[in-house]
Amino acid sequence: MNPSLRARVRAGDPDAFAELFDQCAPAVHRLAARGTGDWGQAEDIVSLTFLEAWRLRQRVHPDGDALLPWLLGICVNVLRNQSRALRRHRNALARVALHDTVPDFADEVVGRIADVEQLTAARSALDRLRRHEREVVMLCVWSGLDSAAAAEALGVSPGTVRSRLSRARTRLRAQTESELVRARRTTRYEGAAGQTQGAGRGAAARTTEETNR
Amino acid sequence: MMKISTPHAEDEQNLVAGLHAALPPADAPALPGERHRALRSRLTQEFRRDLDEGARPARPRPKWLKVALPTALAGTLVAGVAVTGGLTDVFGPQVDEARHRQAVELLDRLAVAAAAAPATTIRDDQFIYVKTEGSQEAVRRYGNSFRVVGTWQVQREDWTSVDGSRDGYIRQEVVSGPPTNTPPGTGRAEADPNASTYRELTALPTDPDKLVDKLYEDAGGDGPAEQKAVFEAVGDMLDTATLLPEKSAALYRAVAKLPGVVAVDTARDAAGREGIGLTITSDGDERTTWVFRPSDLTYLGSTEQAVLDVGVVDSVRETP
Numbered sequence: 356m357n358p359s360l361r362a363r364v365r366a367g368d369p370d371a372f373a374e375l376f377d378q379c380a381p382a383v384h385r386l387a388a389r390g391t392g393d394w395g396q397a398e399d400i401v402s403l404t405f406l407e408a409w410r411l412r413q414r415v416h417p418d419g420d421a422l423l424p425w426l427l428g429i430c431v432n433v434l435r436n437q438s439r440a441l442r443r444h445r446n447a448l449a450r451v452a453l454h455d456t457v458p459d460f461a462d463e464v465v466g467r468i469a470d471v472e473q474l475t476a477a478r479s480a481l482d483r484l485r486r487h488e489r490e491v492v493m494l495c496v497w498s499g500l501d502s503a504a505a506a507e508a509l510g511v512s513p514g515t516v517r518s519r520l521s522r523a524r525t526r527l528r529a530q531t532e533s534e535l536v537r538a539r540r541t542t543r544y545e546g547a548a549g550q551t552q553g554a555g556r557g558a559a560a561r562t563t564e565e566t567n568r
Numbered sequence: 569m570m571k572i573s574t575p576h577a578e579d580e581q582n583l584v585a586g587l588h589a590a591l592p593p594a595d596a597p598a599l600p601g602e603r604h605r606a607l608r609s610r611l612t613q614e615f616r617r618d619l620d621e622g623a624r625p626a627r628p629r630p631k632w633l634k635v636a637l638p639t640a641l642a643g644t645l646v647a648g649v650a651v652t653g654g655l656t657d658v659f660g661p662q663v664d665e666a667r668h669r670q671a672v673e674l675l676d677r678l679a680v681a682a683a684a685a686p687a688t689t690i691r692d693d694q695f696i697y698v699k700t701e702g703s704q705e706a707v708r709r710y711g712n713s714f715r716v717v718g719t720w721q722v723q724r725e726d727w728t729s730v731d732g733s734r735d736g737y738i739r740q741e742v743v744s745g746p747p748t749n750t751p752p753g754t755g756r757a758e759a760d761p762n763a764s765t766y767r768e769l770t771a772l773p774t775d776p777d778k779l780v781d782k783l784y785e786d787a788g789g790d791g792p793a794e795q796k797a798v799f800e801a802v803g804d805m806l807d808t809a810t811l812l813p814e815k816s817a818a819l820y821r822a823v824a825k826l827p828g829v830v831a832v833d834t835a836r837d838a839a840g841r842e843g844i845g846l847t848i849t850s851d852g853d854e855r856t857t858w859v860f861r862p863s864d865l866t867y868l869g870s871t872e873q874a875v876l877d878v879g880v881v882d883s884v885r886e887t888p
Contacts, residue, residue: 369615376608384599398599398607405611409618447618451610453603480591482707483752485872496587502580512793514786515800520583522804527590528757 361422364408365415372409379426380405386427386498390434392478402451403440404430410443427498428508431490480527488523491516664849670831671846674860675824681865682816690811690880692731696766697881697888698807699725702838702873706746720745721839722752723876727884732765737884769805774814776821783822795826799848803856806867807875835859839874 363371380401387400407429415425433440441448477497481489494505495516502516509516599607690696706720721744727737740752773779780798784790787797802819809816823829828849835845837859844865847857859868869875879888 367615367619369612369619372615373608373612376611380599380604380608398603401599402607402611406614409611409615447614451607451614453606453610477591479707479750482705482750485702485704492587492591495584496591506793512787512789512791512797514788514794515797517580517583518797518801518804520580520587524583524587524590525757527587 361415361419362417364412364422365417367409367412372405375408375422375426376405379423382423382498383426383430386430386493387434389477389497390430390481390493392475399448399452400430400433400437402448403433403437403444406444406447406451407433407440421504424500424504424508427494427500428510431493431508435486435490484523484526488519488526491519492523495520664830667830667832668827671829672824674831674844674846675820675829678860678865679817679820679824682810682820683813685810685813685816687813688811688880690730690766692733692767694730694880694882695727695734695736695884695886696730696808696811697725697727697877697879697886698875699723699877699887700807700838700869700873700875701743704752706742706748707750708746708748717748718746720748720752724752725887726757727881728757728766730766730880732767735884739885766808766811769808769815770812772815772818774818776818776825779818780822780825792828795828796848798826799823799829800856803858803870806858807869807878810867810878811880832857835871837869837874838872839869839876841868841874843868 360371360374364375383404384397384401387404388394388397391397391400404426408426411429415422419425481492484492490509491505494500494508495502500508502513502520505516506513701721701723704720704722706718708717720742723741723743725737725739729736736757737755738757739754742748742751773782783798783801784794786801787794802823805819806816809819823846826848830847830849832845832847834842835847835857836842841859841861843859843861845857845859847855855871857871859870859874860866861868867875877888881888
């Protein structure tokens with residue numbers, strides 16, 4: 356990404372934002388889809404992220420390379436507090452949102468249905484992490500930012516990013532097993548999920564004992 | 569949960585690769601082309617409209633306002649912070665000297681109180697037990713998607729091997745919040761070779777100057793961002809450190825050397841218990857405040873997680 360795009364973004368040039376959208380919207384959308392586990396919501400998150408970026412354009416540092424970490428940082432903030440972003444941009448979002456006015460292509464729809472499963476599993480793993488950990492996982496593991504770029508996006512030090520990543524891994528290791536148990540249970544008790552909480556706990560404990568043996 | 573220092577020794581790529589392995593894949597494709605183009609065109613139209621209306625771009629907020637932003641889903645309360653207009657960038661002109669002095673005095677008292685606590689003898693084959701409480705996003709599964717349906721208050725118990733040689737255990741329980749079909753996980757926690765152990769905590773220097781140097785070194789520098797990292801790293805150790813009076817005192821004395829640390833008159837931990845607060849100045853809205861019981865200066869926890877119990881046990885799932 357060239358510096359002049361950065362300067363034009365700062366200056367509030369709508370065409371620069373169109374260019375920025377072409378460059379970065381796919382990555383923002385992937386982050387939003389993984390963060391919400393929901394396609395419909397993800398599209399709104401993309402819109403809110405760019406509406407926020409427009410609002411905050413003067414905060415972009417005059418120097419720097421890619422604008423993607425900045426945008427992903429905004430996306431993380433929107434995900435963190437959707438209600439605040441919605442309040443701020445309610446009218447604009449109503450004008451921007453596509454809803455069903457633009458049809459999906461058939462093959463893309465097929466792709467989406469398969470992806471929903473993965474997104475659901477990913478979301479389920481994420482929701483066990485603390486917010487700080489979840490955010491660095493989304494940025495470093497799924498969006499591919501290095502710790503310096505993620506630090507820029509989140510406004511923390513690279514050391515903080517690394518220590519949050521390390522904590523996230525510790526937690527996820529503990530969770531992987533209960534996720535597996537849950538996945539098995541979900542298949543078994545499909546449609547009666549609400550009643551299986553106790554069974555799930557028991558199953559988790561039993562699995563653990565089996566593993567320890 | 570217990571993490572003593574930033575794992576610089578470990579390659580960042582290994583860390584990310586490890587997380588990749590631990591997570592389900594999420595190869596979400598981008599927006600379909602037609603929707604991408606339509607959305608771009610509508611957004612650009614919206615930006616032009618905004619310019620036509622003569623709306624001015626948002627002015628940067630005064631820095632002190634940012635600390636007053638709510639910490640959204642964490643469900644935390646930082647009483648007393650919002651009104652301190654002087655809190656600003658650590659090295660800025662408006663550092664609140666009075667609050668920093670208060671913090672240094674408080675840390676001195678904390679160190680004295682911590683040093684007076686009884687020491688515990690702990691064997692390598694035992695487990696450190698820590699019970700905490702905090703908020704999590706309440707998630708419910710609807711068919712193929714998850715929705716955030718509010719906030720859970722969750723109690724969590726962690727058993728961690730003293731020398732890191734054995735698997736630990738994590739038990740979580742929702743104590744309040746919306747009903748769920750996806751409760752937080754409970755189960756075995758594999759020993760993580762990268763997580764710091766109790767034994768590593770005992771190996772930290774007791775001299776506050778050496779300790780703060782080590783903490784900065786682990787954080788990768790000594791600027792304002794690294795100060796926050798040091799504060800965060802120490803925050804992760806405080807619960808277990810209560811078992812080690814000397815180290816506990818050294819940690820408080822080391823924190824007193826951070827120029828940005830400030831006292832907060834009243835703060836609440838994540839379980840709602842009120843006490844004296846200690847935090848670090850920051851120009852972002854990410855801020856954790858430690859909370860101490862006023863009567864005996866016990867560490868209650870932080871605005872992010874309350875510490876309900878710390879102890880030593882012989883096996884996992886056993887409580888002190």
